[in-house]
Amino acid sequence: MNVRCRGIYTTALTRRFLDADHDVVAASDPIRERFDADFGADPHDVTIETTDDRQGVGVTGDPDAVAGVVDNLDLTRDTFVWPAPAARDAVFDARVTETLGSGAVCDLGDATGFLPFGNVDAHVEVGDDVRVQVTDPAPPWADRRPVLDGAIRVRAGPATLVRGDSGITVDTYDDEAGRELAGMTDLLGIEPPDGWGLVWAAAATEADMGSLETALDRAVDRAERLEATLDSTVDPPRRLAAPAATTWVWFGREARFALDADRRAVTTTMPGHHRVKAASDEASRAVDLVEALGTAGGDDDFPFEAVTDVFGPVAGDSVRLDHGKPDGRRIVLGRAEVVDRDPDGTLTLRREMTAGGTYDALGVSREAGDVAITKVREGRWWYPTVYRDADGERKGTYVNVCTPVECFPDAVRYVDLHVDVVKGPAGEVRRVDDDELDDAVDAGLVSEDLAEKARTVASSLEGAL
Structure with missing residues (x-):
């Protein structure tokens, strides 16, 4: 199938698609320079675009083609895949x-x-x-x-048919090229359905007649089928x-490093390339500079300390706690102040709690003046939070088991794996929510491999506490 890919993961994913015998089309100039491959201009069956927050990709296109492509993106146990109930063009x-x-x-x-x-x-x-x-x-x-x-609208590669419009429009600043393409369209011998206008994307001005014919033919077929409804x-x-179908793919920390390996097989790639690029636009540009200068480094150690020194978070910063769920939802647990960073990369976060209710699984009231101290370390499968009252007395400890933590400049991110370990005010240790993890496995939201890792981590924490 034909795949069009854009965004920070493009080089790594292009390698995966070529290895899987997919055709990558409409490739950007950097991709053409990095690969010894023939990138055509045929209409794409699937488009893959990095999400605005750089945490993953959206895959949109023919439903069967999307399913086939997603198989090449399910990289590691901390990769999550969710079909969209409201797909593009639905x-x-x-x-x-x-x-x-x-x-x-x-x-x-x-x-x-x-x-x-x-x-x-x-x-x-x-x-x-x-x-x-x-x-x-x-x-x-x-x-x-x-x-x-x-x-x-109905889209097919560079061709879009718009219901209620008429005529031919070319979305380009090059008036001459636009007029030429409009004239060439008449030679294709394919008429849009009555009541539909044709809009060519700028890329169509560089496509050959065969590609234009294929795109317009697909668009007309889809418009006629849609018109009937x-x-x-x-x-x-x-x-x-x-x-079309849209599927969302969220990459965890292990997935980003797996993508690094794919990219490194093609071009110079620093350790943690995709992890840093996912942090911010500024960090992404810094990675490009480092690699362009040939100073990416030859070892496999991710330079977490250097990256956080430059881009954050550092002591005094404020970060969100982005608590992802296996069904794709994100729950923001609040904002926390970074109060310290240990030499091993552990960040100490402080939150002042509001009164009302109880702390999950601890059964202890949440009162005015309570403080939550959370310690997170990049790449670790768990993190502890200690709750203390206004006098500094410990009210309990809650250890969350999750996918490997990523400490971005604005947020600490992970996906919660349900099972957790708690230590009550009297020192009693309990493991909770194994049943919720089992239900997530049965529902297909968590793989058995990932669930087993979560159970192993929880068992180790039980012994340590």
Whole structure:
């Protein structure tokens, strides 16, 4: 199948796809320089794009093709894969449930979406029924909803058909190239369905006639199939059509280092390349400079101390505790102040707790003046939090078992693996939530290999406490 890839993981993933006999198309100039391969301009079956927060990738395209590509991305036991309930280009009959300053929240059935007021012609208010299409899906760990549009489009590589439009448009600043492409389109002998306009992407100006014909033919076929479903009455909430599938892949720390190895087989790659690039845009540019200068280093040790000295977090910084769940959700446990960093790379985090309720599994009341001291170390499969009252007396210790911790400049991130170990105020040690881990395995959210690692870590912690 044809795969188009963009973002910080592209070199490593390109190597994986070529090894799996997939065709990588529309490759960027750096990729063309790094590989001795023929990168065509044919329309892609699947596109892979790094998420905005650089934590993973979104895979969108033909449903069968997406499933095949994802098999090449399930790298390690701390890689998680989640199909999107609201895939890119999916069409829904939705009901407006809330209006905000810039748009409306819509019930899609299995998900909610956000419809900017500028994306729909008519005025909408709570209770209205609207037909919408997903233009920008959102990963499950993101703090946003999929973006919706009232216009219906069909995409096939560089060709997009827009329902309700007419004629041919070329999305390029090169007017001459645009006019030439519009003229060439007539020679293809393929007419869009009535009531659909054609928009060519800028990349189409460099494609050959065969690629243009394939793209337009696919777009027309998809538009005709979709058109057959659009005459029905709007009946929310329901998914009316899903011409493409979107799957989200979240990479853990082990996965990022596995991708380093793939990239290193192609070009100069510093230890921790993808781990650093996932931290911030500034850190990503620094990696590019280090590797361009040929100072990437020849050992396998990730320079955690040097990276955190430059980009953080360091003492005095504030970080989020991003507590991921195996179903893809992200729960922010709050912000913590970095109060210390030990020579081994352990960060000491301090949070002031609010009163109300009890601490999970400890059965101890949460009171005003309580403080939580958490110690996290890059790459460790667990971290402890000690709760103390206003007088400094220990109220209990909670040890969270998770995927290897990553200490980014703005957040400490991991995926919780359910099973935990607690030590109560009287010193009693208990292991909790094994049943939740078992349920996650049965549901296919956690692999048996990962679950066994979590159980082993929990057993070791029981003995240590």
